[in-house]
Amino acid sequence: MLISGKELANEVKDQVRERVEKLKETYGREPHLVLILVGDDPASRTYVAGKYNDANSVGFRVTRLHLSAATTEKDLLALIDRLNGDLTTDAILVQLPLPDHINEQKIINSINPHKDVDGFHPENIAALWQRREGYVPCTPRGIIRMLDWKGIEIDGKHAVVVGRGNIVGLPVSKLLLDRNATVTLTHSRTPDLGSLTRQADILIVAAGSIGLIHGDMIKPGAIVIDVGINRNPETGKLCGDVIFEECEKVAGMITPVPGGVGPMTKACLLENTVECFIDNENRNRNSSMMTI
Ligand code: NAD
Secondary structure, three states, X not given: OEOOHXXXXXHHHHHHHHHHHHHHHHHOOOOEEEEEEEOOOXXXXXXXXXXXXXXXXXXXXXXXXXXXXXXOHHHHHHHHHHHHHOOOOOEEEEOOOOOOOOOHHHHHHHOOHHHEOOOOOHHHHHHXXXXXXXXXXXXXXXXXXXXXXXOOOOOOOEXXXXXOOOOOHHHHHHHHHHOOOXXXXXXXXXXXXXXXXXXXXXXXXXXXXXXXXXXXXXXXXXXXXXXXXXXXXXXXXXXXXXXXXXXXXXXXXXXXXXXXXXXXXXXXXXXXHHHHHHHHHHHHHHHXXXXX
């Protein structure tokens, strides 16, 4: 039983495309997403190209800025500052990781939280943990969407999350807690990982470690969400953290890699962009009323 993130992502894209048409009628313009890529990391180039194509396909205005790897932190901060102040820029995404000479956290902190479409700014993280309104990071949001789409009950279930990264593990744990799951959050220092993963009704693996989860680490019938993106050194193909061939025989439902969480991450980026747009339009209107 596959959970096809690709199929759901196509549904989400259709919904966003329809919404953009209506937004254009109401506001006279389409949402504007700015994608910033610094350097030439091949994986980052691929991610940005995918985001660009998706955003174009739903009718957004998309600006792709490709800066050289030698770009200074100061110049990048100045660019973000300009975009923060630009009334027609709704959403700003800086593709991570950044070159070593740029302080990543400083860059994240510099993005206007209302335009922080990735939901990485401390204000948005705080909003998530305090159950206030804010932007939820795209991958965790996409995971919950997939569970809901498949009618998988979260309330009262035991969810085990492997990996406590800021982008996936930590925020998805919080979203699961908010939906009344009992959550066990594990990481690289967790002894005997299998003894915990075998208890999971819902297992979410976001470690970035190829071949980490074997078939005998899964409770029969469990829901397995494989977030990992790795490249198999032998075949060169993309694969997750879960040994798919072993785990699909035991799991009740499982996401493939590719075609699982990845497409939903990009789809949720589109939804977050629409939310940034509406937020920006409302703020622009309020400030022009104050000026009058
Ligand atoms: P991260 O480096 O921030 O976190 C990784 C976490 O995994 C850490 O908490 C670490 O302790 C844990 N970990 C590593 N090895 C482990 C092991 N052997 N046992 C238990 N825990 C272990 O990474 P991240 O940003 O959270 O990303 C995790 C993975 O998810 C990566 O493969 C990344 O490429 C992928 N990812 C995929 C998407 C998507 O859209 N599919 C989005 C974001 C990240």
